[in-house]
Amino acid sequence: MKFKFYIFILGAGLSACSFGKQTFVNGKSIPLSAEYPNSRSVDSIVSPYKIELDKEMNQIVAQAEVDFINQRPNGSLGFLVADILLEKGKEVLPNENMICLINIGGLRAPISKGNVLLGDVFKLMPFDNQFLLVKMPAKSIVDIQAYLKKSGGEPISGFKVLQDTILTGDNQVWQANDFWVVTSDYLMNGGDNMNFFQQKLEVKNPNLLLRNVILEGFKSRKTLSNVIDTRIKL
Amino acid sequence: MDRRKFIQSSSLAFGGLMVSPQLLAAPNLKKTTKITILHTNDTHSNIDAFPANHAKYANQGGVSRRHELIQKIRLEEENVLLLDAGDIFQGTPYFNRFGGVLEMKLMSHLGYDAATMGNHDFDGGMDGFLKAKEFANFPFLCSNYDFKNTILDGQTKSHHIFEKSGAKIGVFGLGVELNGLVPDIHFKETKYLNPIEMAQESIKKLKEAKVDLIICLSHLGYEYATEKISDRKLAQKTDGIDLIIGGHTHTFLEKPTVEYNLGGNITLVNQVGWAGVQLGRVDFYVGKHVRSDSGLILID
Secondary structure (H helix, E strand, O other), X not given: OOOHXXXXXXXXXXXXXXXHHOEEEEEEEEEOOOOOOOOHHHHHHHHHHHHHHXXXXXXXXXXXXXXXXXXXXXXXXXXXXXXXHHHHHHHHOOOOOEEEEOOHHHOOOOEOOEEEEHHHHHHHOOOOOEEEEEEEOOOHHHHHHHHHHHHOOOOEEOEEEEOOEEXXXXXXXXXXXXXXXXXXXXXXXXXXXXXXXXXXXXXXXXXXXXXXXXXXXXXXXXXXXXOOOOOEEO | OHHHHHHHHXXXXXXXXXXXXXXHOOOOHHHEEEEEEEEXXXXXXXXXXXXXXXXXXXXOOOHHHHHHHHHHHHHHOOOEEEXXXXXXXXOOHHHHHHOOHHHHHHHHHHOOOEEOOOHHHHOOHHHHHHHHHOOOOOOEEOOXXXXXXXXXXXXXXXXXXXXXXXXEEEEEEEXXXXXXXXXXXXXXXXXXXXXXXXXXXXXXXXXXXXXXXXXXXXXXXXXXXXXXXXXXXXXXXXOOOOEEEOOOOOOEOOOOEEEEOOOOOEEEEEXXXXXXXXXXXXXXXXXXXXXXXXXXXXXX
């Protein structure tokens, strides 16, 4: 139907129908696949940076048994990371009622099956976000529940939101007590409109980067196994 | 818009009754100046192509290949503008270790003509951006960030006019609300101005300068479920933009989205996902170097 668009001229062009004044347009997106060769000039600019970076970033830190990707409401990548962060939180503050909540938008790249390199951890979490422990009043869990239902799901650990029911990570009834949330400074400061963090009672900052906690978790696990769980039902 | 659809369908139904034969012929593009717009957005420090085992984009992207593709197009086309809609920084260790210097060096080498700032271009702080920008030989266009009282004051422009074979192309930039997206310490006293108002102001200035095309580099995002301003809303609520090159939402579009602006004419919205896995291309055939108020005409 090549000609159908020309008819638009009638809409506004009746009085100024001189053809030369018209502007025609077409557009498309061109995928950059492997069929294009590499550019020598670009590669020579990149090379000194790449050599320096590769020395550091190509270290293998773990093996992934599957591809870990972001998905809503439940995603293996988000749960893997949230589980690691919660474990660290419980190490910092043992015997506390604790959950983890981060944001799906903060996990910037998948972890692909096979060797996991230090560089992959940087791509997953490029931001220099701080690892925080935030103490929240009991009532805040309802606001977190509402947020998760509205956003469609975020990476969580240590609790479940199954429609109107809130459970602990191991499927016990959620007790209405004050609780700690492992999260990032970005989210605690209102990032992604997580405004419920304004209700916070206390903040502990052990001066750790989220990325380094994730890295430590990957290294100690050695093998990253799939996390299949239903933690959120909308 | 409904009226136009009616005209379109009725014209097809009644054929020559309403349409002069001249208009039904293929457009005579010989009398026009062809302007080829190439664009990227949200490249996020993806210098290298994705590796072969990548879960989503195996063997795609890479600045090196992008350079080759652009060079190939430059050999074929006389009038090329290469533009970027922001979020150049953040996403690979290249940014963590070198602060965006390599990204700027490469964009300059590829011959970028202009870019706008995305929220992540503040991730190294404004001083970090400024340090990297020393290696950029193209302007940053930001019409709705007021950088007065910050170190970026005077470092960006609201708009810029390019001339290609006698055709004038006006380009201006729009950025996303930084509050809640970027830590305060990174944007300090930067004021976020209303994007629609600033767009109208830029359009007015560009029309006064008698440009043939108006292009907006936007980091507002393609569309939202809420009332938040987006590229699609911007297109509908302004009058005079021919093409919005968007970013921020990492939206992959096969071809530009057609919106109708306040003047009832077409404003195209395009975006090519992220990480440089695609290059956007929009070809304009500008007639007689007189700004056409009868709007754009789409061709296949």
